[in-house]
Amino acid sequence: MKSYSILEINEVLKGVILGTTNQKITAPEQIELANSSEISFIGNKKYEKFWGTSKAAVAIVNEDISIAPGLNRAFIKVKNADLAMSQVLKLFAPPMPLFDCEIHPTAVVDKTAVMGNGTRIGAGCYIGPNVVLGDNTTLYPNVTIFDDCTIGNNTIIWSGAVIRERCHIGNDCILHPNSTIGADGFGFRPCPEIGLAKIPQIGNVIIGNSVEIGANSCVDRGKFSSTVIGDGCKIDNLVQIGHNSRLGRFCVMAGNSGLAGSVTLGDGVVIGGSASIKDHATIGNGAIVGGGSGVIGDVPAGKTVLGYPAVEARVALKQWAILKRLVSFSKK
Known part of the structure; x- marks a missing residue:
């Protein structure tokens, strides 16, 4: 399980810490459901009323926050709490589905198709004639790409x-x-x-x-x-x-x-x-x-x-x- 201190999280957010807590943060969660090892956010002043009953150890807040964090709890004050929370979600994001090989043996790839470096193709995919796939493109199982299409670099296409x-x-x-x-x-x-x-x-x-x-x-x-x-x-x-x-x-x-x-x-x-x-x-x-x-x-x-x-x-x-x-x- 991933866990971070408030200082480690703030290294990413580069905000201002208000209050103190030694609690390791194990996950992000919405303010009403968070427990004492989780971080939440207050993206609008109308949600400040939930902080008093929330169990979250830390909240990411906007610069206009009008309440105090309280005992052994802390705020990370930033310019935009919504955008900052997206950075926290990236920190805790689980890994993407794994590929055992770059091109699954059940995928049908036309001989004229061009594959970029690092391209991954899942089970049951169909890649038609003259298709061009850019570098680091990911096709999850059962994607269909018909003739003469081009797909750029770093694009992800999910199943179906x-x-x-x-x-x-x-x-x-x-x-x-x-x-x-x-x-x-x-x-x-x-x-x-x-x-x-x-x-x-x-x-x-x-x-x-x-x-x-x-x-x-x-x-x-x-x-x-x-x-x-x-x-x-x-x-x-x-x-x-x-x-x-x-x-x-x-x-x-x-x-x-x-x-x-x-x-x-x-x-x-x-x-x-x-x-x-x-x-x-x-x-x-x-x-x-x-x-x-x-x-x-x-x-x-x-x-x-x-x-x-x-x-x-x-x-x-x-x-x-x-x-x-x-x-x-x-x-x-």
């Missing part, structure tokens, strides 16, 4: 992921279990002869560097050209990204949200859980779409929109307040 033909994934990416990259876009048109005619989807998907795609999420290929996910984007589980959509850098999409076809997101856009964006809409840099909202038009840069259909946040809040008053009045 499927990457369709001609798609390109950058460096330092993580694809979680059962994610699908490059499925056909949802394209059909009424046809007198057959009812619905399928529109061929002949484009691909291009994913930048340091992108994370959650479990069971799907990024559809372009009808023509590419669906593009910019550098640093973070996509939650169960997210749908439609064909020919283009995400800028560092966008965030929470679970069950979705983009219809040809949506454009600027840099730093945040899409809340279960929000949906109409096809061909443009969401400007830094805009926020609240959870459960339905966006049916463009959103200017920096704006926050809420509701179904989504409107500017302050307008939505006024509408809800008026509706609440009307309902209360009708009951009188």
